Amino acid sequence: MKRSSRSSLGRDEMKTTTDAGGDVRLSGISKTYGSFTAVHPLDLTVPQGSFFALLGASGCGKTTTLRMIAGLEEPTSGTVHLGDQDVTALPPYKRPVNTVFQSYALFPHLDIFENVAFGLRRRGIKSVKKQVGDMLDLVQLGEQARKKPHQLSGGQQQRVAVARALINHPRVLLLDEPLGALDLKLRRQMQLELKRIQTEVGITFVHVTHDQEEAMTMADTVAVMNAGRVEQLGSPADLYENPRSTFVANFLGTSNLIEAEVDSRSGEDVVLRAGGGKLVLPEARCAAPTTTGGKVLVGIRPEKISLTHADDAGGIPEGRNRITGTIAATSFIGVSTQYVVDSAVCPEFEVYVQNVDRDTRLAPGAEVVLHWSPAHTFGFDAEQAIDAGLDEEAAL
Amino acid sequence: MATLTEAPPPLVPTAPETGPPRRRGRWTPYWLLLPGMLWLLVFFALPMIYQASTSVQTGSLEEGYKVTWHFATYWDALSDYWPQFLRSVLYAAAATILCLVLGYPLAYLIAFRAGRWRNLIMVLVIAPFFTSFLIRTLAWKTILSDGGPVVGALNTLHVLDVTSWLGWTAGDRVLATPLAVVCGLTYNFLPFMILPLYTSLERIDGRLHEAAGDLYARPVTTFRKVTFPLSMPGVVSGTLLTFIPASGDYVNAELLGSTDTRMIGNVIQTQFLRVLDYPTAAALSFILMAAILFMVTFYIRRSGTEDLV
Numbered sequence: 030m031k032r033s034s035r036s037s038l039g040r041d042e043m044k045t046t047t048d049a050g051g052d053v054r055l056s057g058i059s060k061t062y063g064s065f066t067a068v069h070p071l072d073l074t075v076p077q078g079s080f081f082a083l084l085g086a087s088g089c090g091k092t093t094t095l096r097m098i099a100g101l102e103e104p105t106s107g108t109v110h111l112g113d114q115d116v117t118a119l120p121p122y123k124r125p126v127n128t129v130f131q132s133y134a135l136f137p138h139l140d141i142f143e144n145v146a147f148g149l150r151r152r153g154i155k156s157v158k159k160q161v162g163d164m165l166d167l168v169q170l171g172e173q174a175r176k177k178p179h180q181l182s183g184g185q186q187q188r189v190a191v192a193r194a195l196i197n198h199p200r201v202l203l204l205d206e207p208l209g210a211l212d213l214k215l216r217r218q219m220q221l222e223l224k225r226i227q228t229e230v231g232i233t234f235v236h237v238t239h240d241q242e243e244a245m246t247m248a249d250t251v252a253v254m255n256a257g258r259v260e261q262l263g264s265p266a267d268l269y270e271n272p273r274s275t276f277v278a279n280f281l282g283t284s285n286l287i288e289a290e291v292d293s294r295s296g297e298d299v300v301l302r303a304g305g306g307k308l309v310l311p312e313a314r315c316a317a318p319t320t321t322g323g324k325v326l327v328g329i330r331p332e333k334i335s336l337t338h339a340d341d342a343g344g345i346p347e348g349r350n351r352i353t354g355t356i357a358a359t360s361f362i363g364v365s366t367q368y369v370v371d372s373a374v375c376p377e378f379e380v381y382v383q384n385v386d387r388d389t390r391l392a393p394g395a396e397v398v399l400h401w402s403p404a405h406t407f408g409f410d411a412e413q414a415i416d417a418g419l420d421e422e423a424a425l
Numbered sequence: 426m427a428t429l430t431e432a433p434p435p436l437v438p439t440a441p442e443t444g445p446p447r448r449r450g451r452w453t454p455y456w457l458l459l460p461g462m463l464w465l466l467v468f469f470a471l472p473m474i475y476q477a478s479t480s481v482q483t484g485s486l487e488e489g490y491k492v493t494w495h496f497a498t499y500w501d502a503l504s505d506y507w508p509q510f511l512r513s514v515l516y517a518a519a520a521t522i523l524c525l526v527l528g529y530p531l532a533y534l535i536a537f538r539a540g541r542w543r544n545l546i547m548v549l550v551i552a553p554f555f556t557s558f559l560i561r562t563l564a565w566k567t568i569l570s571d572g573g574p575v576v577g578a579l580n581t582l583h584v585l586d587v588t589s590w591l592g593w594t595a596g597d598r599v600l601a602t603p604l605a606v607v608c609g610l611t612y613n614f615l616p617f618m619i620l621p622l623y624t625s626l627e628r629i630d631g632r633l634h635e636a637a638g639d640l641y642a643r644p645v646t647t648f649r650k651v652t653f654p655l656s657m658p659g660v661v662s663g664t665l666l667t668f669i670p671a672s673g674d675y676v677n678a679e680l681l682g683s684t685d686t687r688m689i690g691n692v693i694q695t696q697f698l699r700v701l702d703y704p705t706a707a708a709l710s711f712i713l714m715a716a717i718l719f720m721v722t723f724y725i726r727r728s729g730t731e732d733l734v
Contacts, residue, residue: 101635121638128639134632138654147650148640193640 051112052076053098053201053233058107060093067093069257070107075201075235075250077112080227082236082248086280086418090257091237092131095203098235100124111200122151127194128203132210133186135178141165141189142174148197164196167226184215191223195230202227204236208243220246241281245269253277255418271407273316275326278407280418284328287374288411291323298403301327304374308350308406315408324411331379333405336368338388339396349400354378356395366391370399480707490703502708506692510716513688516603517672520610524618524667525660527611532622532659533652537631550619558613562680565609569599569681576600601683609677617666625659626652661728669717689713 053075060068068090075081083091096102098109100121108117116124127148135144145164146157154160165171168188178186187207194202207223208216224247227234238244244251245265252262253276261268261277269281278284289303294312299319301308310327317325329350337345345351354372363384368391370378380399382391391397480498484490503510535546553561568575576599579585588594593604629652637647653660675690682688689709696706 099639101639121635122641122643126639128636130632130636130639132632134630134636136633136636136651138651147637147642151641151646197640 051110051114051200053235054110055094055098056108056110058094058097058104058109060090060097060102061105066257068097068104071259073252073259073262075233077200077233078231079249080224080234080236080247082238082244082251083254084238084241084244084251084280085254086239089254091239091254092205094254095128095205095235095237098201099126099128099203101128125200126203127197127199127201128205129187129190129194129207131206133178133190133207135186135189135193137178140175140177141170141181144178144189145193145196147193152197160196164192167195167229168192168222183211184219187211187219188222191226195226195232199232201233201235204234206237206239208238208240216240216243223247245281253280255280269330270405271314272328272409274409274417275328275413275415276418278328278409278418279416283331283379285331285334285375285378286415287327287329288415289325289327289374289408291319291321291325293321294319299325299408301325301408303327304352304372306352306374308352309348309403310406310408311403314404314406317408317410319408325408326411326413326415328407328409329401329405331367332365332381334378334380334399334401336370336380336382336388336391337398337400338390339398340390342398345398345400348403350403350406351398351400352378353396353398356391356393356397358393359391368397370397372399476707476710479703480711482704486701495704498704498708499712502705503712506689506709509687509689509692510712512686513672513690513713514716514720516607516610516678516686516688517668517674519607520614520671521618521664521668523607523611524615525664528615528618528622528663529660532619532626535619535623536626536629547623550616554616558676559680561613562609562676565605565612566600566680569605569608571598571600600681601686603682603686605681606678606686606688609681610671610674613674613677614667614671617670618663621662621666622656622659625656625662629655657728661725664724665721669721672717673713 053073055071055073057070057072058068059066059070071094073094083094085091093102097104100116100119100123104117108115110116111125116126136147139147142161142165146161149157149160161174162171165174168191170185170188170192173181173185178189181189187210190207191202191204204223208219211219220243223234223236227247236244236248245268248265250262251265251268253260253268255276261273263271268277272278272281272284275284275286278286287303287308289301289308292300292302292307294300295309297312299310299312299315301310308327310325312319315325317323319325335345339353352372352374354370356368357371357377358369360367361384365381365383366387368380368382370380372378378399478492479490481492481494481496482490483493483495483498531546531550535543535550539546567573570576576585576597579588579599580597585594585597585599588604589596593607594602599605599608633651633655634647637651638644642650672688673690675688675694678686678688678691679694693706693709693713696702696709
């Protein structure tokens, strides 16, 4: 997606980036350290002007991938293209790419102005004053130009790091967990800020993060990485609504996963048997072949589920997937209430209910019916671990 | 509805009253300082005062020395021995520069490139300290001996022709020349250069090198604009730790030099221990101290490392 830009700086930016033209293309790129494979051969195209996130737990190879684009790490195999240019063999200082490092790596002996001017000066640009001033204004740090990095707060340092990279009009800006060191509130603020800057200058951003919420808020496209491979790539909504593996289902938000057996088909839908009950899954939303008698894993997001007390079960519309169970625990968190329901198909079914009209009968021990639209159900191959991606999320 | 305005009482009983804070605690820091202060008084302040008074005494060994506020001793000492002063500063400066040139790459190697060899190289740097300063310097006498392999090699390569022409060596000899003294000084004080350099290089965040590379700096530029400026505290402390002891040293000039390479340390030693002219020796010591203090202050000001140290 090309972005229309309003500020004068943005327009300059557009010129340099569109003229240079091109996407980031990784072809068969891999990295091994001795016997350990950090990144398995990977093909990835990041369209020009997009905000692309590499999401995964620590050690999944996302930072290594980023560093291979930056030239800080030499790929074991494969090539890196920026537009038509093969940059695989170029050292970092010759690549039209800049990086915002984790914990910023600002030069402590230089003031903010000189930090931002560093890249321009290295390319022999003499009059840097105007450009550096404009850039510091863009990140709202004009007043701090003569301070040293250690005199700034974490959020300000982070913006200096962005300014220092952006001023060089890179074709791609690489961000390595840039918000990891900030507290939650500041992180939210910087997410919006970075998104604003990206929209304004229209440069391709490749953002590495382990924070699924950060990736979903900021990125147009998210690649979920696990153990050196891309598990799934798509828009945040697509990944969330239609995960293709248990890892993605568990790593991005929370999913209830049920083991089920294919019973029959009816038109576009697959009918499954799980714990004595029947569940319906649209075939298009299943990532595994559905042969009768075969096993699949069925997933449903906790907020898609409605919770009805067993006494009112008659009022549930036809055609919805139903499961009966007993409430094991509830926790009230203001905007919603989270229930853990014990059922025959899944011992800990999580259900989030918006606090619109609270049914006081829904207390631990109550018999309930869980029901949801088959269109929200997703399914995949039962061969994979049902709890993949769970530990990683717990570690956050 | 009853509102709760007071927090419930704590479940844990409060600690019993301990009475007013103990007064003794206030003096503890001073008690801890006392041994150090006493040490400084007895072994630094008193000798300094004694030396200062000695330097303004007149008399002779037979009749005894009296304080006569004879400041002319300073002037006489300076006018008699200024060549040795100058030579000390020159030799010490030459040795310091050589130490920096030799030590910086080594410190850089240990800090960034040595990997698992780091500890071994560090031990090699420090190992010479396990033997006596005197023995190490005497070893250099053997290394540089006339007709020895080093001198032979230098002679064959015609290096000695150049150094002789520069006045650093004399003919076919290295021993008893300025070059030998400077070599000895360099060798003996090299670890004092390497250790602070290593410490300050090792503290540099490796990502700063990556960041510089990412911002279009070639490796050489990265060194010039990032690594070297950030290692300045090490350069300053290394040069001071080398220059100060080297300028007062007399062992190297004594063992490796000749009468033409006498440094101010040799003069002071002779005045004190052989001539027994205590006032002159004391005055020379004070002049040396003042000169070093002056140069060091100027140097630190110029290098502008206040906010880096």
